[in-house]
Amino acid sequence: MSSSLRVKIEFNYKNQKNNTPLKFMYLIHSPATTTIEKLISILQQYIIDQFIYENIHIVNLLTEDGYLLMKNDLCSDILNRNEKLICVDMYRFVVENSNTIDMDKAWLKLEHHDTTDDIQKYLCVGLNDVGKFYIYLWGGRLKKELYLFNTIELLALVHKKQKDVSLSVMRVSETSPFEWFIEAIFEQDFTTDNTLILKGNLRAGDMTQIKTGTLRISLNKNTKTIEHWEVTHLSIESDDLSHTTEQELSRLNQLKDLVSPPKRTGPTIDTTVLPTKIDTYECDGDSVLRIVQGNASVEMAQDTHARDSNFRNFITITNLIISKKPVVLPEILNHKRSTPAEKPISIVRVNVQYQKSDGKWIDCQNSKIIVTSAQSNEKQRQGSAILNIEPDKIVSVSIETAILVKGKPNRSNDTRNRAHRSLPQPLKLKIILTDNLTKTCSLIIEQINEPLQLITKEIFGMKWKNEMKKLIAFIYADDCEYDERIYIGIYLSNNDLLVVDDGSKRIWMQKSQMRTMQWNAKKNKITEESASFLGDSQTKIIWLFDSETYLFYALRVELTTTTSQTIETVLLPLDEMD
Numbered sequence: 001m002s003s004s005l006r007v008k009i010e011f012n013y014k015n016q017k018n019n020t021p022l023k024f025m026y027l028i029h030s031p032a033t034t035t036i037e038k039l040i041s042i043l044q045q046y047i048i049d050q051f052i053y054e055n056i057h058i059v060n061l062l063t064e065d066g067y068l069l070m071k072n073d074l075c076s077d078i079l080n081r082n083e084k085l086i087c088v089d090m091y092r093f094v095v096e097n098s099n100t101i102d103m104d105k106a107w108l109k110l111e112h113h114d115t116t117d118d119i120q121k122y123l124c125v126g127l128n129d130v131g132k133f134y135i136y137l138w139g140g141r142l143k144k145e146l147y148l149f150n151t152i153e154l155l156a157l158v159h160k161k162q163k164d165v166s167l168s169v170m171r172v173s174e175t176s177p178f179e180w181f182i183e184a185i186f187e188q189d190f191t192t193d194n195t196l197i198l199k200g201n202l203r204a205g206d207m208t209q210i211k212t213g214t215l216r217i218s219l220n221k222n223t224k225t226i227e228h229w230e231v232t233h234l235s236i237e238s239d240d241l242s243h244t245t246e247q248e249l250s251r252l253n254q255l256k257d258l259v260s261p262p263k264r265t266g267p268t269i270d271t272t273v274l275p276t277k278i279d280t281y282e283c284d285g286d287s288v289l290r291i292v293q294g295n296a297s298v299e300m301a302q303d304t305h306a307r308d309s310n311f312r313n314f315i316t317i318t319n320l321i322i323s324k325k326p327v328v329l330p331e332i333l334n335h336k337r338s339t340p341a342e343k344p345i346s347i348v349r350v351n352v353q354y355q356k357s358d359g360k361w362i363d364c365q366n367s368k369i370i371v372t373s374a375q376s377n378e379k380q381r382q383g384s385a386i387l388n389i390e391p392d393k394i395v396s397v398s399i400e401t402a403i404l405v406k407g408k409p410n411r412s413n414d415t416r417n418r419a420h421r422s423l424p425q426p427l428k429l430k431i432i433l434t435d436n437l438t439k440t441c442s443l444i445i446e447q448i449n450e451p452l453q454l455i456t457k458e459i460f461g462m463k464w465k466n467e468m469k470k471l472i473a474f475i476y477a478d479d480c481e482y483d484e485r486i487y488i489g490i491y492l493s494n495n496d497l498l499v500v501d502d503g504s505k506r507i508w509m510q511k512s513q514m515r516t517m518q519w520n521a522k523k524n525k526i527t528e529e530s531a532s533f534l535g536d537s538q539t540k541i542i543w544l545f546d547s548e549t550y551l552f553y554a555l556r557v558e559l560t561t562t563t564s565q566t567i568e569t570v571l572l573p574l575d576e577m578d
Helices: 036-051 090-100 151-158 246-256 326-333 457-463 511-524
Strands: 005-011 022-028 058-063 083-089 108-114 119-127 133-138 144-149 166-174 180-188 195-203 211-220 225-234 263-265 290-292 297-302 310-323 345-355 361-363 365-372 379-381 387-389 394-406 427-435 440-447 468-479 484-493 498-501 506-509 528-530 539-545 552-560 565-571
Touching: 022 036, 036 058, 036 083, 058 090, 083 090, 090 144, 108 195, 108 211, 119 180, 119 195, 133 166, 133 180, 144 151, 144 166, 151 195, 151 211, 151 225, 246 552, 246 565, 290 440, 297 440, 310 345, 310 427, 310 440, 345 365, 345 394, 387 394, 457 468, 468 552, 468 565, 484 539, 484 552, 511 539, 511 552
Parallel strands: 005 083
Antiparallel strands: 005 022, 058 083, 108 119, 119 133, 133 144, 166 180, 180 195, 195 211, 211 225, 263 565, 290 310, 297 310, 310 394, 345 361, 345 387, 345 427, 365 379, 365 394, 427 440, 468 484, 484 498, 498 506, 528 539, 539 552, 552 565
């Protein structure tokens, strides 16, 4: 038998920018005395030295077809020449096995939210779903390690001959920009021959003291099971930053007196104005044609964009009734005929005018009659075509037209479905019909805009009532140029999250995130910071930090429209977020 064994190695490193795995040949010099566990250690150091990889941790070796190599086996017994081996690093191992862990059922758990990097760091120890003893260290997405042990491996640790009391150390850590570490250490209990002691230590970057815990595990050698476990020590975290301290609350009360009162400039939109009652009119003119308003309604719409500083305000008048003989209209409606049939009259032209504020009547554009076909129920636009009106018939029509308006249309669908603010209210529209005898008749119809359905404090509160614990503030500014309202709503959710809502986006902030912002403000010595992920050119949110303690105590809301501005500072309910 040859004294060496050549194998193929493949390693896919998680930090590679591409997905190309590292492949190389390796020569095992003493396969008869080298275990798979030793080979893993050798390969790990070889990759670090030869390929300049950092922070790698190889956990297992697999055959090319996915079979796990047992660590106690000798290379000469289990491997063939030129066999391909796949390295499984800690990152892949955690991804593949973390779903077997229920951390809510952990026997020992140390955790702390590190405000220096806004990461919840923890150490969890217990049994996973398949009965293996696990140790899970989490310091972030790329700083995590998972160790699994069966009972035989735990018993081997108990009987391991070692002068040092520490049998095995598992650790994740970072030294820059702030030093932190999480570690778990197996120790022997020299008073018994069936007990392991696991000590856990955690120190985050914002802690001055180490949080510790000790787990004592009793094993049964005969049944090869864990017979008993107990937590014999768990330190109380003196550096706990999750709750607001008395000093912070005292400082918060002092800061209340320094907060500026709200500042509001410009007009607001009155959402309580009720529509003016509109008048009805009789048809007038020398034509035998008659127009009856009946249940007619006026629908409005606006162009989405202006062209050459003008846009069209579209008008559709629906359900108008046209007849020839108004004197018999009631009888016609009752399907009666009181006079012999006469010749029909034809509508050859339709025109619509609107009345300006100075009383002048101005022609609208592109006026058309719309008739619904009895056969197809399709709307037919007559335009300049002749529409015949039989003497004993009534015709229901709609009329389309448009007003050319100087300026810019409104920006949302809700506010474009109305007469533009530059037009008078109520808006008077005169429908003029010309018959084939060149005689005319006309009818005036009035249109009134409904009050704008703008959001209010009450509406906002009702919208989120099922998830809102407390409404902290509702701040708004109206844009009277575009009939709009921008706003910021701030509330405390049922699970004590601070929620900031601008109507299109919402952010949720935990107390731990606020602590991280406070930490960064102190590090960078800043008292204000813009929330770039919320707001736009009209909406600005600015986080405020105390200049003395860097307590994150308030936020300033700045809302600016084309006609108005609102600036308001909102104190945060820190004591209610614990």
